[in-house]
Amino acid sequence: MTRPPQTSRDLTPDHVLPPQSRRGRGVSTNQPGRFESHDRIAIDDGWEIEEDIPQIRTEVRPEIARSLITYNRSPDLPFDRSINVYRGCEHGCVYCFARPSHAYLGLSPGLDFETRLTARMNGAEVLEKELRARSYKVAPIAMGTNTDPYQPVEHQLKLTRACLSVLSDYNHPTAIVTKGAGILNDLDILSDMAARGLVAVGISVTTLDPALSRKMEPRVPPPAKRLAVIRALAQAGIPVRLMVSPVVPGLTDTEVEAILTAGHEAGARSASWIMLRLPAEVAPLVETWLRDSHPDRADKVLNRLRDMHGGKLYEAQWGKRMRGQGVYAQMIAARFDAARRRLGLDEATVPLRTDLFRPPPRPGDQLDLFG
Template structure:
């Protein structure tokens, strides 16, 4: 399937029955763009679809050759990142990372949130990479693609192990999550924060609990995310709020309220990102929008097109995060004015790299002298 921009007057409907995707975000599970054949459920009149089981979380394991990913995009504020998992059980329907599942031969739809890959041996691999003689420490971002604190982390604890290695090495790390489960690691985060090694951002899309449940079904509730910001701040961990993504006509009116609530909870920094719909995400979000907000469908896509030069998405550096045009400009000014009023950005946390201690990696030959 080749993803293409959605016309304003039509969209592929949801093709998976609500009962089968209960607790999931995507309304469909069509084949990825690299597959030669496109497969989707079809009722042939015999009621066979009613016998299909609900989508359950499946776990696969891999041992990657490297863990730290290098980034060269000039409009992203980090050069290195780690993703402990492939896929994300939070099921956020708008997630811009969904199209990456097509590289695995899986659907960016329901497969993305139900077929997860755990990176085994991540801690040992990270130790080896940090132990390389040529390694120079710079802040590692975690949570920029899939959430490190998604539900499966409770069982597999890959993020916990990675964070332990970074703590031992006094390595700077910036974390982004939609989960209050980050508080499990306060015993590591607080001492790291005291050394200037960590900051955590909670992404808050909406304060409407019902909307959040529909749009990001397995992420923490908005209130729990705000509580997590408060707990982090009370423990001395620099906390930020990301109003992300801002969805035109659906959540954009909440920007100032989210910022105000986050600041009251203890957030010291803030950011926002306009809704991004690359590749298959356009079809998935369009079907979700038509199912849940049919009266807003045309308005939302029209506003989004106004920020992308008539398209639903523009991947150009410098434009993809905030868009262009009058609506995007207004959104940016609203954010700036709210941040100025609330005092965000006055003391931006800069993480330290000078405390780095190279760990002794297992299997690395030691010097005889």
């Protein structure tokens, strides 16, 4: 059937998949993205036959990439380029701002985003080609800005590790953002890069409550494990930034100071925060999740978001989308800044080195007599 523009009210019971089929997943629906003209819903065929409903499994589709480095000009971001070897993320964070990107693939930002993944199998080769280009100008590359580079599929494919090896060989500065404990599998590369001033890692901790984390981030390591990851990275000499991200108003906002304290004790050197963002298809997914899992708090969360975005659930304008505006947003910022100063997490981070960048020699290359 032809599909009207999407709103939170589109997520009717007809769109919700049975619990047994989506066990361990972040959202309950698989509604098509905003570019699709048709919708698909389950209906009773009239046959009174009990049928087994299979659990949704993760599928990984290989992709041959033509480019890997993506450039941006956003004043909200501290970097101008990033790489993502995976599209979609099995972590299944219900609030993930990257979910709408799956609509560009003709897939649902809902369950498709966390179950139908794309892996850029030749990512390391393409990255090396781009870094070796004569026109390339070095600046820190961010990994994990859209989907997590250490989501579960990385354990088998090791595409992030392959790209990290290339960046290390080229002495290229790299900033990584992750929730995944799999980053510890790459401690050998990361510690070596850190010794050269080439890497920094951001670990996101949304809540210290394992039950709430399980509901919001079903396939992410629990909070205690993420703090252990911070500790292991710090002990290996790798600078770690604690990311209180996202702050969910009316749900996790009371934990800001506690999260900062726990991160500091684990060895984080700096900290940052971002308010919950609900772009495009994320808004109805989160609203449905809230009304299902926290019906007593749903209106409080949504109303606070509207207060910060001029009556809307989200404002995409630069300078406003990450933190919001108004009294509540200012209060969270003040609390965060006070706790960060008290804990010594407000010290300026040492810039990653760019002066060491150099493509490694290839077999047959002429040697540099003066290098």
